[in-house]
């Protein structure tokens with residue numbers, strides 16, 4: 001039998017059998033598995049729609065979804081079953097390279113513009129955030145993802161990324177039950193205590209690591225620690241995200257880690 005004939009016969013057999021070469025028995029099933037998708041990572045594109053679309057469809061960068069700004073529309077660029085290339089070198093809760101375990105959503109948004117050496121951060125349109133929230137609810141429901149599954153690119157790569165930035169309305173995601181939020185009662189209780197004595201650098205590093213941030217426990221307020229503190233402040237206390245450790249930031253951390261601990265104990 002010639003090689004060409006054998007290949008042709010094989011292709012014909014596959015065609016007749018519905019393209020299934022082997023019969024796989026699915027009678028016995030295991031319950032020991034979880035979703036490949038663990039997190040949803042939010043980004044902004046720092047570009048207009050045309051440039052964002054070009055970048056995400058013609059270069060080595062991609063995302064599962066792209067949400068335009070004016071008009072607001074949700075585009076799917078990569079199937080959820082495939083990995084999109086949006087996270088890069090990243091780490092969260094001890095896991096690294098999050099492309100494999102996440103869905104990436106890019107929002108068309110300029111981020112910031114530099115004016116006289118100062119960063120001017122741009123506001124977000126309510127309509128675009130409304131669409132994002134509908135999409136997030138849909139994904140969270142389909143994969144049955146728990147609270148705190150929606151994270152920012154800056155959370156998973158705080159040393160090199162700032163998106164979605166300090167103007168992104170994380171508090172709206174908290175209102176939707178997607179992320180935890182520092183409790184006012186906790187802030188009122190802990191801030192005066194931390195004003196008297198600010199916890200040391202190692203305490204800050206331990207709390208940040210407990211939330212999921214990749215941070216070297218150097219016991220110093222070094223540059224890498226300030227960057228992570230800045231990213232946390234952008235999210236929960238955007239009025240000042242200088243990265244300087246202060247009593248309010250310590251109270252925010254205390255509230256968030258306490259809530260996390262209580263949820264884990266349940």
Ligand SMILES: [Zn+2]
Nearest residue numbers: 043044153163
């Ligand atoms: Zn990003």
